[in-house]
Amino acid sequence: MEDLEREYHKILADYVKEQSERTLYIGQNFVRQLIRRNISPEDVVSLHKDAVETIYPAQFDELRLAYDFLIEMMVHYGMAMREHQSLLQKQAEIQMEMNIAANVQKTMLKTPIPSDMTIDIGMLSKPLKNVNGDYVHFIDDKKYISVAVTDVVGKGVPAALCMSMVKFGLESMEEYAHDPEHVLGVLNRIVERNVDDSMFISMFYGCYLREWGLFYYASAGHEPAFLYRAEENKFYDLEAKGMLLGIVPTTKYKRSEVLLEDGDIIVIVTDGVTEFRRDDTVDERQVVASLIHDVKGLPAQSICEYLYSELEEMQEFELKDDFSVVVIKKV
Structure with missing residues (x-):
């Protein structure tokens, strides 16, 4: 010195x-x-x-x-x-780990979008942060196409781990993929045994029967899907009552169904799509329905992308939750 x-x-x-x-x-x-x-x-x-x-x-x-x-x-x-x-x-190390987790999640949870001569399917899922708390899963069979739209009430790595469990649960039940009540019932018991009480999972599970144009579905506490009837030029909610996954192991889920006609559209969303209220005068679902109506003639994937861009702009490019939407359009 x-x-x-x-x-x-x-x-x-x-x-x-x-x-x-x-x-x-x-x-x-x-x-x-x-x-x-x-x-x-x-x-x-x-x-x-x-x-x-x-x-x-x-x-x-x-x-x-x-x-x-x-x-x-x-x-x-x-x-x-x-x-x-x-x-x-430490923050840089955590961010690096989160980036790795996000990349692993994208690879592991990736699901191909089915194609069909009678329906056009689009899907978009955007995480609020690195790791996505939403998950969309398709099962493509000769007779039907099934879709599960899932939302974990919770974020980060714990949500990603829950999604992995849901994915493997869905894949293990592919022979029952045409049965929404059975799929939700089994997943409910899996989640109840393996997920912490502080986390909740909602799911909308639907199945499209190719031959008849029939769409039947059940819900575990999930946001109602939108149904646009082309002939009436009117929107309906696809309501299906059912408790969130993992709350009560003996919960039974009820199936509902709708017959799709040409031009009809089903839009399945997570609450990140519909929860953007700035004041009590705004009806979020009405806003989303109006946006869908504006572009109902576009391909399904274009409708998904339009919804995302418009709702992102409405929220000044600061979404408040993970954003996932599936559009099924009868052609």
């Missing part, structure tokens, strides 16, 4: 005498030396205090208390800075 003191005294004395750019440059190089030797901010101030006292001994008594105060401030500053840097490092 003595060598640093001597060097700093000389640099400061030269600068007071010459006030030259050359001395400032030497000082900058000296700072790098301090950093390499891990000299704390309070030690730098103490170094400067000693140098000033040496150069201006007569005037220094008036400055002594001010320098002592500054040294104390730098002690606390150094502690706060180290704590801040530690928190930033």
Whole structure:
């Protein structure tokens, strides 16, 4: 430390005498030396205090208390800075882990959108943050197409783990995929046994019977789907009462059905699509229905993308929840 003191005294004395750019440059190089030797901010101030006292001994008594105060401030500053840097490092590590989790989730939960001559299907799912708390799952069979739209009340990695469990549960029941009541009943028991009480899962499960154009469905506490009847030019809610998954293991789910005609549209959403109220005068579902009506002639995927862009703009590009929508259009 003595060598640093001597060097700093000389640099400061030269600068007071010459006030030259050359001395400032030497000082900058000296700072790098301090950093390499891990000299704390309070030690730098103490170094400067000693140098000033040496150069201006007569005037220094008036400055002594001010320098002592500054040294104390730098002690606390150094502690706060180290704590801040530690928190930033931890935050960066957490963000890296979340990015990895999000990429794994995208790969693991990816589901192909079925195609059919009689219906046009579109799907869009956008997470609020890295990890998605919504999940859409399709099952494509020769006789039917099934779709599950799921929303976990909870976010982050725990929600992602729940979604993984739901996915594997759905895949294990593909032979029963045409039976909404059975699928929801089994998932309800799985969730009740394996998910913490603080997390809840809603699901809308529907099945389209290709030959008859029949869509039948059941719901576990999920947002009602929209049904647009082309002949009437009118919207209906596909209401289906059922308790959230995992609340009561013996819950029974009831099936409902609608026959789709040409031009009819079913739109299944999570509550991130319909919950954007700014005041009590706004009927969110009416707003969404109006947006669907505006583009009802477009392909199903285009309707999904239009809904997202319009609702995102309405919320000033700050969505409040994960956003998922499935559009099934009879053609």
